[in-house]
Amino acid sequence: MNEPNDITVTSRALSLISHKLKTPLSIINGYSEAILSQAKKEKFSPFTSKALEEINKQGGRMSLLVDKLMAFNKVTAAQTEGIEKQTVYLKNLIKDCAAKAIAQEEETPAPAPVTDDTSVKRGTFVEIDCPEHLSVTANEEMLRLCIRELLANAIKFNNKMEKIIKVQCANHGDTISISVRDYGAGIRPQDVNRIFEPFYQVDDYFTGQISGWGLGLPMVKRILDLHDGSISVVSDRGLGSIFTINFPVL
Ligand SMILES: Nc1ncnc2c1ncn2[C@@H]1O[C@H](COP(=O)(O)OP(=O)(O)OP(=O)(O)O)[C@@H](O)[C@H]1O
Ligand SMILES: [Mg+2]
Missing domain, CATH: 3.30.565.10 (Histidine kinase-like ATPase, C-terminal domain)
Structure with a gap:
């Protein structure tokens, strides 16, 4: 059996990290969005509202970062796997x-x-x-x-x-x-x-x-x-x- 080379190992590590981050992130984003959209905002203190909005904003940013990492990894994998064109x-x-x-x-x-x-x-x-x-x-x-x-x-x-x-x-x-x-x-x-x-x-x-x-x-x-x-x-x-x-x- 061939030993995986450094690029394959790095690529697998990146893929694993991004997939593992995806699930907790979607839970953080889903819950913060649900709280922000369902609850009556006036019930929250200004601090709680600000904190929830910030959690939601930073969660969204982190999702975009993870998406970018996954896309980069997919393109890197295509260097050995090839691509379909139309x-x-x-x-x-x-x-x-x-x-x-x-x-x-x-x-x-x-x-x-x-x-x-x-x-x-x-x-x-x-x-x-x-x-x-x-x-x-x-x-x-x-x-x-x-x-x-x-x-x-x-x-x-x-x-x-x-x-x-x-x-x-x-x-x-x-x-x-x-x-x-x-x-x-x-x-x-x-x-x-x-x-x-x-x-x-x-x-x-x-x-x-x-x-x-x-x-x-x-x-x-x-x-x-x-x-x-x-x-x-x-x-x-x-x-x-x-x-x-x-x-x-x-
Ligand atoms: N249109 C642009 N105008 C000015 N600087 C740019 C522009 N496009 C890229 N750069 C510079 O080149 C760097 C590398 O761009 P790249 O798109 O690879 O990374 P990024 O946008 O910083 O991060 P990511 O794309 O991973 O979200 C940027 O950080 C920025 O400094
Ligand atoms: Mg960029």
Whole structure:
């Protein structure tokens, strides 16, 4: 019998940890939600209400972290197990991912500057520029993970009141590209080279307040590798970033 190698052992450990965390977390989240929605809030002291809301909020955040760990692990496993691909039409998929990314942001908003200026628009707006019938040959679930991750980052590392995200798809003949542009925090050149390393997060005042593992971009990179695709970044600190993923036309 073959001895499992280090990668297999790590991957099994991650899978086990995330599955073991899932059950207690769903109980914590389920009960805190039930108490918050069923009981009459005025019966609680302000301290109890605040504590319950915080338990519920942090439980939700932890669930997202566990989901990310599980997704990363699944993609890592696919490196040896392989993937199934199908024709995926991009426009509707991106619309759906954008709606979900915005809904998720509303549950766990990133810190935004406070202003009294009521002329400043608030909110996240995703503009999609994609030919109607453009498709790629890809694993749909993994493609969704890529787009959700790039959108989530574009929203998360952005403390503007009005967050404009532009998604553009293009057919270059032998490749199809999808780029996600934001006008948020941007990344310094010395960090751009490192953001695809697992667990790397740019450690500064703003990003340090935001939850995550530093697993999203390494996961996207692995997904692109599984599709013989690529990912590139153009970024300017303070001006924003453009992440572009490319899929080969098969
Ligand atoms: N659009 C972006 N704008 C500015 N910085 C970014 C952007 N996308 C990624 N980064 C930087 O790259 C780092 C790595 O990104 P990655 O998605 O891998 O991790 P994360 O978002 O911090 O955590 P996770 O994805 O596991 O929730 C981030 O911590 C952040 O510092
Ligand atoms: Mg991320």
